[in-house]
Structures are given as structure tokens and as C-alpha cells.
Amino acid sequence: MANEKIPLTYKGHPLLRKDNMIYYGSMSDSHIIQLQILDTKPVGDMNVATKVSIxxxxxxxxxxxxxxxxxxSEKDSLYSAIDIASVWLDRALASR
Structure with a gap:
């Protein structure tokens, strides 16, 4: 059970991360979202995105x-970027 890979999802769509790129959605759908982290700043012991391209x-x-x-578009945090990405993806998939 510990070896099972559970895919990460947000609001019902899969998330896939490779380095500074995050793909949101499924390639089997008509649209996906590409998020690219352009800039980060250190906060405590981790880096936080300060500029994200959508x-x-x-x-x-x-x-x-x-x-x-x-x-x-570009946003100043990963949260605001994924929030707008969710709306864009839902609207694009609903208009099929």
C-alpha cells in the first residue's frame, strides 16, 4: 500500500510537476493549464513562488x-495562479 502512487489533484483535475513547470489538467481533455514558476524568494527553510506564468x-x-x-497571464503567487487556472480550465472544458 505504501508503494501506490496517488496522483495529486486540485478541484478534480490532476497536477503534474517537473522542476519549475506545473501542468494542470489531463492531456486527454481539450485543454490544459501550464504554470511556470518564474521567480521565487526564500521564506524560512523553503522557496516560495513570487512570479508565476499561466x-x-x-x-x-x-x-x-x-x-x-x-x-x-502572470500572477504574484502560486495560490492566485492556480486559482485563476482552475476557473480558466473549467470554463474551457465546459464550452466543448
């Missing part, structure tokens, strides 16, 4: 990278 992207593999981006 992109709502299409998952169509036939599109070029630039053509996949639907919306983009």
Missing part, C-alpha cells in the same frame, strides 16, 4: 506550440 493551452498535437496558447 497559459491555457489546447492539447491538439497537430498544432504548433504558439498556436496552442489560448490565454496567458
Amino acid at each position: 497559459q491555457l493551452q489546447l492539447t491538439d498535437p497537430d498544432l504548433k506550440g504558439r498556436d496552442r496558447v489560448v490565454k496567458r
Whole structure:
């Protein structure tokens, strides 16, 4: 049981992190969110994101990278970035 990998989710959508990139959503859906941590500052014994780029992207593999981006923004904390990302993703998936 300890070896089972339980995927991390937020409001029903999976989160996947690789270094400073966080992907929110499923590649099997029409859209995903890409969060990129651009800047951090040390708080106590850990680093906290102070600048985060958000992109709502299409998952169509036939599109070029630039053509996949639907919306983009920057926020000053990971919490505010994931909060707006959740709204964008829910709206994009509801409009299918």
C-alpha cells in the first residue's frame, strides 16, 4: 500500500510537476493549464513562488506550440495562479 502512487489533484483535475513547470489538467481533455514558476524568494527553510506564468493551452498535437496558447497571464503567487487556472480550465472544458 505504501508503494501506490496517488496522483495529486486540485478541484478534480490532476497536477503534474517537473522542476519549475506545473501542468494542470489531463492531456486527454481539450485543454490544459501550464504554470511556470518564474521567480521565487526564500521564506524560512523553503522557496516560495513570487512570479508565476499561466497559459491555457489546447492539447491538439497537430498544432504548433504558439498556436496552442489560448490565454496567458502572470500572477504574484502560486495560490492566485492556480486559482485563476482552475476557473480558466473549467470554463474551457465546459464550452466543448
